[in-house]
Amino acid sequence: MIGSVTVVGLGPGDEALITPEVTCALAVATDVVGYIPYVARIPSRDGLTLHASDNRVELERATHALEMAAEGRRVVVVSSGDPGVFAMASAVFEAVEHTPRFASINIRVMPGITAMLAAAARVGAPLGHDFCAINLSDNLKPWEIVERRLRLAAQADFAMAFYNPRSASRPHQFARALDILREECEATRLVIFARAVATPEEDINIVTLAEARAEMADMRTVVLVGNAATRRIGPYAYTPRRAG
Amino acid sequence: MIGSVTVVGLGPGDEALITPEVTCALAVATDVVGYIPYVARIPSRDGLTLHASDNRVELERATHALEMAAEGRRVVVVSSGDPGVFAMASAVFEAVEHTPRFASINIRVMPGITAMLAAAARVGAPLGHDFCAINLSDNLKPWEIVERRLRLAAQADFAMAFYNPRSASRPHQFARALDILREECEATRLVIFARAVATPEEDINIVTLAEARAEMADMRTVVLVGNAATRRIGPYAYTPRRAG
Known part of the structure; x- marks a missing residue:
């Protein structure tokens, strides 16, 4: 059998x-x-x-x-x-x-x-237009690929979701990822830190790229980055369906 | 109330x-x-x-x-x-x-x-590495944005999922999207046409980019495109976790 x-x-x-x-x-x-x-x-x-x-x-x-x-x-x-x-x-x-x-x-x-869609639902609809999902861990790929992919994703104006943004063994790379985003995107870009979504420890924090700090993420966090049109409306964050 | x-x-x-x-x-x-x-x-x-x-x-x-x-x-x-x-x-x-x-x-x-994850599960794990989701309809955005985003996504080596690839009122654009992919990717790149996933009419077709034709998609189809490492193993298609 x-x-x-x-x-x-x-x-x-x-x-x-x-x-x-x-x-x-x-x-x-x-x-x-x-x-x-x-x-x-x-x-x-x-x-x-x-x-x-x-x-x-x-x-x-x-x-x-x-x-x-x-x-x-x-x-x-x-x-x-x-x-x-x-x-x-x-x-x-x-x-x-x-x-x-x-x-x-x-x-x-x-x-x-998946975590990014649970997190997106929690805050509104930040992935409501074209988006990408990137694993920020370099356990299984060279960090150079992560950097290149981040930069191209920002240039393509994708909303983004980052899995595994930061761990005790990789404390510095997420700061570098934020630096790359700061080079490619405006300071008011929305960044959503969604920790332990749909658990009793859930903690959600919506900030601008200027305010975002690497310490806001750990391995239980999924990080969402809006596209150029993503905005706040009351307690929600959403990305309009229209672009261009 | x-x-x-x-x-x-x-x-x-x-x-x-x-x-x-x-x-x-x-x-x-x-x-x-x-x-x-x-x-x-x-x-x-x-x-x-x-x-x-x-x-x-x-x-x-x-x-x-x-x-x-x-x-x-x-x-x-x-x-x-x-x-x-x-x-x-x-x-x-x-x-x-x-x-x-x-x-x-x-x-x-x-x-x-969401359709892309149901389709991916059906064929194996083609979105098992970094990936993006693009709505190919230009009802709500200029087609030029779609073309630019497609090209950058291919250069970033994202696996991709296309929603709304083709409709009766937009019969030609998906063919153009496939042309752009042919300019950016190798001919053996895997393309998965998943129609009406998780319904009685489900129909899944795994082909290479060289074999892909626009007529393989309609509005009930989600199209998945592998990254450079996506491969077939028996009846399955999957993308390795490692890259680079």
């Missing part, structure tokens, strides 16, 4: 943001695999084994999931947000590419509410 | 992709407002009035929703996908900006599964 790997997104935190499709997949799983804080969100039950692993071992975790599926188990790999956005879905396919015997395993990806 | 406007995303089609948060909002609504095919997805019940309107009247629809809320009603504005991604959330805030008496109305946006 061949099992399956289902890669699901748990959304940003609130259980009310988990799709019924994902809830059903979890209900029939034999094994749940994921990063410790995400696996901690899954209630234990008879017949379900929880496999929590540390951060930065995505490929090992994906391989473990595929190995269990090859033994006939129904494995669910959990990510926060959407599994296809800077999360486990790519790691699973990388593991398949590295190990040909996994090619026959049934893999399914189930989308989820 | 002051009412409320809740702007919700119904996801791409499958009811199993509607978040419980949105289902709860619909359960307590007095009025549902939206484009005809989206309102048609809401079951009628006692105490609920459905207000379906035609396409391209987003601002009038938003104003109508806010007027009913000002009269004390609990209004839900429905969009397909996520309401903050080329949908009704921006139109609601535009209406607030135009009409100061709406400023006191309680507005809440609830995220949904």
